[in-house]
Amino acid sequence: MMRSAPLVPPAANLSLLTERSREIFRQLVDSYLATGEPVGSRQLSRLLPMTLSPASVRNVMQDLEELGLVYSPHTSAGRLPTELGLRFFVDSMLQIGDLEDAERVRIAAGVEAASHAHDFEGVLAEATSLLSGLTRVAGVVAATKENVRxxxxxxxxxxxxxxxxxxxxxxxxxxxxxxxxxxxxxxxxxxxxxxxxxxxxxxxxxxxxxxxxxxxxxxxxxxxxxxxxxxxxxxxxxxxxxxSDRQLIVRGQAHLLEDLTAAADLERVRLLFADLETKTGVIDLLERAEQGDGVRIFIGSENKLFSLSGSSLIAAPLRDSERRIIGALGVIGPTRLNYARIVPMVDYTAKVVARVLGGA
The missing domain is CATH 3.30.390.10 (Enolase-like, N-terminal domain)
Incomplete structure (x- = not known):
């Protein structure tokens, strides 16, 4: 898997992370990705596979905060990963899962059925809708029309x-x-x-x-x-x-309104909707995702399109039967995406679409 240029602390600082620090950070990020809530030291001490007091966990979290990997949204709250911390987690700790057989069947069947009933754009729209439905965030695709006969x-x-x-x-x-x-x-x-x-x-x-x-x-x-x-x-x-030979398809924006927990979440989604309306910006970002063989991940303000909404994009290049790039397909959502599950889903969907469009 290929990811965008990592924004991580200097290697000298990373060497300060002990195995215990890494495990605490991993558990913190895993909890955040699951709930979106700050994680406290007492909660982490119960999640860890080792026995550590909340006070010891608190000391480690302070070290992680000094490294710029976590922050506290409120004085008395637990910690959340920063965008820098998420990038470090994705580049260094993320363990990619695998798709369930039912998910593979659903994606392949949906895309193949669309190829019989629809034109080029219809296939892309169906693939994007499938991704959005499976991931519960917005699906996006940008593609050229050069493979239309x-x-x-x-x-x-x-x-x-x-x-x-x-x-x-x-x-x-x-x-x-x-x-x-x-x-x-x-x-x-x-x-x-x-x-x-x-x-x-x-x-x-x-x-x-x-x-x-x-x-x-x-x-x-x-x-x-x-x-x-x-x-x-x-x-x-x-x-x-x-x-105009570049077309953009966005599906499932309504999923981004699900599971909002605070007014700040609603404002973030409003800003993301504004980002999605900026066709040129989204296409430019997806074109960056075309520059590689695997899935790329863009997190928050490391891309100017998401500088305000703090969102993430997971995307993979689309290729035709002759391995030529014809576009990119992926999902856009909050930074607390389930990266381990979505990365293989995006990768597999892109390969199915390429196979169907290429007639392979």
């Missing part, structure tokens, strides 16, 4: 120097782009350019079509007159790499 291209003159380029995909989606054209371009050139492209892109993905057009660029200049060849190049380039 193309069906037809048309050009329609709008004004003397503008035309509408229309791209139709096999799944029925339609993309329109307004492109500049020469005032001298004859009407027949629009038909000729469309016929030229349709003969070369039908049934191909956008990436495959782009490669085909690039390869035949010189041939196009020979076969077509200069103005028509320019129209072919301009029209196809209008789709390649366009920002």
């Amino acid at each position: 193309l069906k037809q291209v048309d050009f329609v003159r709008l004004e003397p120097e503008r035309a509408l380029a229309i791209l139709v995909a096999d799944d029925g989606t339609v993309e329109n782009r307004v492109i500049p054209v020469s005032r001298d371009l004859p009407p027949s050139a629009l038909i000729e350019a469309a016929n030229y492209l349709n003969a070369r892109i039908t049934g191909r993905t956008l990436a495959e079509a782009r490669e085909t057009i690039e390869t035949s660029r010189q041939a196009a200049q020979v076969e077509l007159d200069q103005l028509t060849a320019r129209l072919v190049e301009t029209g196809f380039a209008s789709w390649a790499g366009a920002p």
